[in-house]
Amino acid sequence: MPFSVKLVEEREVDFDGVFAEFIEPAVTAAGFQAVRSDREVLAGPILPRVLESLYRADLVLADVSYQNPNVFYELGVRHALCRQGTLLIRRRGGNYGVVEPRADGSVQRGNSGTIPFDIQGITLWQYDLDEGKLAEAIAELSARISAVAASVTTDSPVFFALDGLKVETGSPRASMHDYRTYEVVDGEGGSTQRRIGYRSGDLKDLKGVHAIDYWVNSENVLMQMARIYERSVSSTIRYLGARQPDPLQPDFDDTIADDLRRQLGSRHAVSPGEVVVTTSGQLHETHQVKAILHAAAVAGAPGRGFDPIADDLLVEMVGTVIETAEQLAGGEDPQRRGTSLIMPLFGTGQGRHGKDRIAARLLGEAVDQLQTLARSTLPGRGLTRVLFSAFTKEHVSLLRRLLDSLVVEGVLRPADDGSHGM
Numbered sequence: 001m002p003f004s005v006k007l008v009e010e011r012e013v014d015f016d017g018v019f020a021e022f023i024e025p026a027v028t029a030a031g032f033q034a035v036r037s038d039r040e041v042l043a044g045p046i047l048p049r050v051l052e053s054l055y056r057a058d059l060v061l062a063d064v065s066y067q068n069p070n071v072f073y074e075l076g077v078r079h080a081l082c083r084q085g086t087l088l089i090r091r092r093g094g095n096y097g098v099v100e101p102r103a104d105g106s107v108q109r110g111n112s113g114t115i116p117f118d119i120q121g122i123t124l125w126q127y128d129l130d131e132g133k134l135a136e137a138i139a140e141l142s143a144r145i146s147a148v149a150a151s152v153t154t155d156s157p158v159f160f161a162l163d164g165l166k167v168e169t170g171s172p173r174a175s176m177h178d179y180r181t182y183e184v185v186d187g188e189g190g191s192t193q194r195r196i197g198y199r200s201g202d203l204k205d206l207k208g209v210h211a212i213d214y215w216v217n218s219e220n221v222l223m224q225m226a227r228i229y230e231r232s233v234s235s236t237i238r239y240l241g242a243r244q245p246d247p248l249q250p251d252f253d254d255t256i257a258d259d260l261r262r263q264l265g266s267r268h269a270v271s272p273g274e275v276v277v278t279t280s281g282q283l284h285e286t287h288q289v290k291a292i293l294h295a296a297a298v299a300g301a302p303g304r305g306f307d308p309i310a311d312d313l314l315v316e317m318v319g320t321v322i323e324t325a326e327q328l329a330g331g332e333d334p335q336r337r338g339t340s341l342i343m344p345l346f347g348t349g350q351g352r353h354g355k356d357r358i359a360a361r362l363l364g365e366a367v368d369q370l371q372t373l374a375r376s377t378l379p380g381r382g383l384t385r386v387l388f389s390a391f392t393k394e395h396v397s398l399l400r401r402l403l404d405s406l407v408v409e410g411v412l413r414p415a416d417d418g419s420h421g422m
Helices: 015-029 047-056 069-081 134-150 157-161 233-241 255-264 311-329 355-376 393-408
Strands: 005-008 011-014 060-063 086-094 124-129 179-185 191-200 214-220 275-278 291-301 305-308 340-343 385-390 412-414
Touching: 011 015, 015 060, 015 124, 015 134, 047 069, 060 069, 069 086, 069 157, 086 134, 124 134, 179 355, 179 393, 191 355, 191 393, 214 233, 214 311, 233 255, 255 275, 275 311, 291 311, 291 340, 311 340, 311 355, 355 385, 355 393, 385 393, 393 412
Parallel strands: 060 086, 086 124, 191 385, 214 291, 214 340, 340 385
Antiparallel strands: 005 011, 179 191, 179 412, 275 291, 291 305
8 A cells, every 4th residue: 555645636645544544443353464564663675575475465455546656566466476365445535634735835646537457357445534434434344354355256367367377385394393282271261181283294204102093184075085196195195094005006905095985975076174084094003093084175177276165164174074083082983983183274275375364263163172072071081182284384383373372362271291392
């Protein structure tokens, strides 16, 4: 957005005041934190921080009231990096933020009465800050922010025009030794004897003292596991679960994938967010895994690849995963009874904006589910430990930050099992 005082429709407007009294309250009311790069007190060049924010932000709001080159450059960067999550606004009128003419009669040029050609086809909300209408404008902008944040519709003209465009950034792999758990507390701050946390590293190392009873496999709605030679959690589980591990041999036993097909029966696909339980195959002997929970976390379109399902469905799916694991933990089959679960951070893969927001919602759902289990299950019984996979240093940093914030809120407290701080 513009900073300081700019000329809009022949009137000088204090955009810093508009931000403080209009935009920031609307952003806060929608449950977001408003970040302006010019107000971050950090050392070093500002442009790298701006570019990082444009990519990582859950939502970017661009005020194109004043034709500032920086604003349009940053809007173009956002549209090139992110398929969705961008909201354009433009001042139409109103007296709020209008300043008296300068004593010397000078003005700052830059605004024209027309919308620039390149963004004329993009949905743009015009705001009016007439006297007495500020509260109404704040409420409407807040609602629009919430709607854009919840939408899965592409709003970037770049992604509309360049079919199949993908943007990816790399992050170094995390160390296997980064592992933290926190205790979930009840409404009165008491112990629930339930743990939540994360573990980094490769799944194949989760055995012996590091064994976890239930592994969650993020799958597509067709429940077609990844090919053995692909680099993914699905292919790793498929390969490690095979009782004859050489796929080139005629007696190769595709144990888990075969059982998944049997579970589907005559169905061609499952519903988004559905969870299907299968055997763990050879993983039962080698890694002490009791069952594999296949969660339909992505859906695809022919020729376009796969994308995460809607955020609300991902959050519901975390609840379904935990409920399913709890049923196994207290079920009649002693071979499938367990106490621990590990699942991916659904919907936070490379190239996805808004990782912080969806990760926070997934953690919140998991905590709520564990609190519910604590109220309905005998202490120490059933599912007592839920972990999230952290394959990269970025995921480790994200999970640690979110979990520590829940400690500050009094929802969690560091566990006393020796894992915290490793």
